[in-house]
Amino acid sequence: xxxxxxxxxxxxxxxxxxxxxxxxxxxxxxxxxxxxxxxxxxxxxxxxxxxxxxxxxxxxxxxxxxxxxxxxxxxxxxxxxxxxxxxxxxxxxxxxxxxxxx
Amino acid sequence: xxxxxxxxxxxxxxxxxxxxxxxxxxxxxxxxxxxxxxxxxxxxxxxxxxxxxxxxxxxxxxxxxxxxxxxxxxxxxxxxxxxxxxxxxxxxxxxxxxxxxxxxxxxxxxxxxxxxxxxxxxxxxxxxxxxxxxxxxxxxxxxxxxxxxxxxxxxxxxxxxxxxxxxxxxxxxxxxxxxxxxxxxxxxxxxxxxxxxxxxxxxxxxxxxxxxxxxxxxxxxxxxxxxxxxxxxxxxxxxxxxxxxxxxxxxxxxxxxxxxxxxxxxxxxxxxxxxxxxxxxxxxxxxxxxxxxxxxxxxxxxxxxxxxxxxxxxxxxxxxxxxxxxxxxxxxxxxxxxxxxxxxxxxxxxxxxxxxxxxxxxxxxxxxxxxxxxxxxxxxxxxxxxxxxxxxxxxxxxxxxxxxxxxxxxxxxxxxxxxxxxxxxxxxxxxxxxxxxxxxxxxxxxxxxxxxxxxxxxxxxxxxxxxxxxxxxxxxxxxxxxxxxxxxxxxxxxxxxxxxxxxxxxxxxxxxxx
Numbered sequence: 001x002x003x004x005x006x007x008x009x010x011x012x013x014x015x016x017x018x019x020x021x022x023x024x025x026x027x028x029x030x031x032x033x034x035x036x037x038x039x040x041x042x043x044x045x046x047x048x049x050x051x052x053x054x055x056x057x058x059x060x061x062x063x064x065x066x067x068x069x070x071x072x073x074x075x076x077x078x079x080x081x082x083x084x085x086x087x088x089x090x091x092x093x094x095x096x097x098x099x100x101x102x
Numbered sequence: 103x104x105x106x107x108x109x110x111x112x113x114x115x116x117x118x119x120x121x122x123x124x125x126x127x128x129x130x131x132x133x134x135x136x137x138x139x140x141x142x143x144x145x146x147x148x149x150x151x152x153x154x155x156x157x158x159x160x161x162x163x164x165x166x167x168x169x170x171x172x173x174x175x176x177x178x179x180x181x182x183x184x185x186x187x188x189x190x191x192x193x194x195x196x197x198x199x200x201x202x203x204x205x206x207x208x209x210x211x212x213x214x215x216x217x218x219x220x221x222x223x224x225x226x227x228x229x230x231x232x233x234x235x236x237x238x239x240x241x242x243x244x245x246x247x248x249x250x251x252x253x254x255x256x257x258x259x260x261x262x263x264x265x266x267x268x269x270x271x272x273x274x275x276x277x278x279x280x281x282x283x284x285x286x287x288x289x290x291x292x293x294x295x296x297x298x299x300x301x302x303x304x305x306x307x308x309x310x311x312x313x314x315x316x317x318x319x320x321x322x323x324x325x326x327x328x329x330x331x332x333x334x335x336x337x338x339x340x341x342x343x344x345x346x347x348x349x350x351x352x353x354x355x356x357x358x359x360x361x362x363x364x365x366x367x368x369x370x371x372x373x374x375x376x377x378x379x380x381x382x383x384x385x386x387x388x389x390x391x392x393x394x395x396x397x398x399x400x401x402x403x404x405x406x407x408x409x410x411x412x413x414x415x416x417x418x419x420x421x422x423x424x425x426x427x428x429x430x431x432x433x434x435x436x437x438x439x440x441x442x443x444x445x446x447x448x449x450x451x452x453x454x455x456x457x458x459x460x461x462x463x464x465x466x467x468x469x470x471x472x473x474x475x476x477x478x479x480x481x482x483x484x485x486x487x488x489x490x491x492x493x494x495x496x497x498x499x500x501x502x503x504x505x506x507x508x509x510x511x512x513x514x515x516x517x518x519x520x521x522x523x524x525x526x527x528x529x530x531x532x533x534x535x536x537x538x539x540x541x542x543x544x545x546x547x548x549x550x551x552x553x554x555x556x557x558x559x560x561x562x563x564x565x566x567x568x569x570x571x572x573x574x575x576x577x578x579x580x581x582x583x584x585x586x587x588x589x590x591x592x593x594x595x596x597x598x599x600x601x602x603x604x605x606x607x608x609x610x611x612x613x614x615x616x
Contacts, residue, residue: 091615
């Protein structure tokens with residue numbers, strides 16, 4: 001479901017993606033886990049959108065380079081670049097609206 | 103759109119304020135509820151059903167939308183973004199109908215009757231109890247004991263007597279049991295089934311009886327046959343059928359409380375009788391084996407000390423103790439689960455997915471051909487509850503959850519599992535803690551409800567004379583030794599308390615993202 005990214009391949013993956021969502025997470029963060037569950041549900045109705053995850057404790061510099069500040073943060077990828085980001089919690093409906101207006 | 107199996111229809115029967123402990127099928131040994139008993143033998147009984155958001159209106163919102171309400175919204179109207187069962191079924195060829203006398207569902211601005219293509223409202227209950235006009239020969243003072251008014255502000259007494267005059271104005275015309283509200287609602291539902299519904303098409307009928315909610319205007323109160331209340335014969339005090347709400351101590355004697363509970367029990371027996379008549383009609387019309395039938399309620403009712411209501415008379419505090427939260431649920435799914443009991447935890451938000459699953463519409467996308475954006479949002483993507491049909495069928499992978507939540511929006515959250523129950527009282531300081539941030543961040547709202555409305559939403563019940571007063575500290579109870587939550591053990595078992603609270607808060611966070 002998710003493609004795991006690292007500092008070594010994150011920017012290249014974004015540059016290679018037409019439509020995608022990336023979550024910046026911490027391993028033991030329960031809210032990150034809830035957001036990943038939400039993205040799984042969201043992707044069922046949006047199968048064309050690729051899902052990525054980035055462990056921000058293992059790749060803090062990449063997270064910072066993307067503009068992230070705290071987990072969980074969602075990055076919207078459109079046309080090979082990050083076009084929007086949002087920290088905090090969302091449900092699938094809010095995610096849909098966020099993606100559409102980004 | 104029409105299901106491929108033999109079951110074409112769904113009848114959902116809600117009886118408001120029907121406390122679980124007053125049904126013989128749930129262990130009551132001093133009452134008569136033979137029709138619920140008879141139905142249960144041919145159906146599946148759910149032993150751990152809990153209403154997640156109390157009371158009347160949040161419960162119906164969860165049942166209709168399939169979404170949890172507790173952390174997000176209280177007693178308030180349906181919003182345009184809420185998608186209900188009737189929204190989803192509209193335009194699918196399935197007939198939808200609502201027969202009811204529950205005032206909060208009728209209030210036009212509340213919107214809870216929206217989407218049903220056939221509606222029949224029976225006048226005369228709360229919010230509509232001045233329908234007939236003036237009372238002639240009945241006097242509210244004949245139904246109130248003097249001490250029950252002790253310490254109550256005069257304007258509250260006046261307000262209660264005004265409400266009672268409306269009730270008496272309606273009741274002065276009654277001459278037999280068939281005049282009672284539950285009789286009129288169930289007879290109207292039977293009439294719909296016999297004369298209104300198109301038998302060639304599937305239908306979804308929601309029957310919503312406000313009885314046995316107060317007033318406890320049971321047959322013995324009106325003395326059609328000079329009978330005593332069967333559960334308290336020989337009582338010589340007044341029939342306090344519409345009690346002045348508040349704390350019990352100092353205002354009601356134990357014999358008076360027993361009589362009030364007996365009038366409530368008598369009313370439940372009347373409800374049982376007319377639900378039985380409706381079930382008979384369903385059978386006689388040949389619908390018994392092609393219709394899913396659900397019997398449930400929204401909450402119980404406090405009437406006294408300890409297990410009878412933790413000191414309350416009526417719902418005057420936002421206290422989600424077990425007598426309020428643990429509710430009856432019995433489902434007849436023809437061909438499956440006859441006489442079975444289910445221990446899995448079920449919630450009010452499971453009703454919508456169960457109903458939709460029966461129609462084969464649990465996973466529907468919005469209608470894309472209409473050209474109206476609003477119709478594309480009539481889909482099932484928001485549903486958080488689960489269908490109970492796999493549980494009833496005994497499917498190998500069927501499961502719901504191993505705990506349930508309940509509570510009052512903005513005031514109290516509670517969690518029940520097999521071993522313990524925990525009540526988390528939401529105090530003012532809650533607004534500063536992490537949980538508040540979790541629920542109300544994101545877009546600055548939770549399900550569209552802005553954070554600032556959380557503590558100011560004071561309309562949480564329809565009971566007059568209410569007061570938002572909650573205990574100082576959280577509570578933990580042992581469900582196996584103390585089913586009525588009378589012995590708080592949080593000081594003896596703080597680690598268990600911490601674990602339960604953590605589980606509760608994590609689940610609330612999960613709801614925020616689902």
